[in-house]
């Protein structure tokens with residue numbers, strides 16, 4: 055297929071930023087019910103949950119989540135694998151994403167290129183995306199086509215051919231994608247280098263799409279070994295959202311995925327970050343850039359490591375960097391130094407993550423002045439207590455988004471799928487608004503003090519080419 059997989063290799067940043075823009079749903083981190091016994095009756099959702107998800111586990115270890123939503127006779131069907139770019143062997147960057155592309159090629163029962171065509175012929179649409187922590191495949195179809203797509207997805211979980219004659223041309227597609235998405239985009243290219251410098255040892259510093267030389271070197275054996283190790287029911291999570299009954303989905307899952315065999319889920323043991331030490335800088339000049347932009351990143355715990363701190367950091371990011379009433383905006387934009395500011399935290403990761411700040415100087419304002427003002431603002435924010443009204447307002451805006459999350463066909467499936475694949479419990483999503491409402495100014499202040507430390511931070515500047523400065 056030559057279709058553009060629009061949702062391809064979504065990075066954690068993109069996913070979370072999208073969530074923060076409309077609803078905070080993507081920032082909702084979401085399983086303990088899932089850890090329960092096998093092939094037993096479904097576990098209903100507790101009252102007051104955001105999505106009302108119900109869960110089950112097949113005898114082969116595959117988890118199932120159903121988010122009933124009967125507004126229209128359609129369903130979103132997703133299969134999430136607990137494997138992503140951070141699970142690749144060093145020197146084989148891009149392998150998870152390359153394999154994602156090849157999953158649309160032939161199996162022992164379906165010829166190459168027929169998967170998406172078949173879905174389209176049935177009136178549906180399909181796509182896939184790869185992150186550092188997960189790879190996911192989805193279709194949106196009429197509810198009565200659910201058994202068909204489940205059968206097709208179960209087929210490519212185990213019967214993929216990985217034919218050399220499909221691998222060679224697809225490699226060129228991936229290299230072209232890298233060119234378009236990263237190399238031809240100064241901002242992406244800069245972010246790739248900044249991320250790479252920020253992580254000292256963890257593979258989160260590796261580009262999801264891979265370094266070009268390594269994409270070129272990946273062999274069929276590499277792909278096949280990765281596929282066999284990670285693509286198995288015990289390492290997959292099924293999420294169905296829409297006009298579907300949980301018991302019916304469980305029976306269909308038994309008939310399709312339930313027939314796939316495979317060993318236990320592989321361990322996710324990645325190289326970890328050493329303790330933070332010193333500060334780093336990355337400066338990239340690019341002739342295609344007109345205005346400079348500043349990024350600052352700090353090491354921060356994931357929700358898996360500390361849900362309470364993660365909740366406080368969700369609120370803290372809002373208080374610091376969301377909109378004209380935020381702390382950074384007031385200090386940098388209202389004062390005429392910056393054109394825009396932002397703050398971002400994404401806690402839905404397997405391992406240690408980052409808390410990030412950004413600012414774009416106004417034309418004519420020296421970058422150094424903006425950086426000094428940012429440092430000063432952070433120092434003040436950390437010394438003072440965060441105001442109660444700022445926290446209340448942030449909580450109101452963040453939780454209002456959760457109300458809209460139910461309206462989107464994919465919203466719940468995406469949020470819960472992402473959370474489960476990183477090892478968070480389903481309650482982490484379902485009870486997110488309830489927990490966020492309990493965050494106090496003291497907790498936000500404490501979280502900011504814990505995270506906004508010089509040690510371990512990195513400062514990145516994307517600048518116009520020398521002599522091209524505004």
Ligand SMILES: [Zn+2]
Nearest residue numbers: 059062063231
């Ligand atoms: Zn791609």
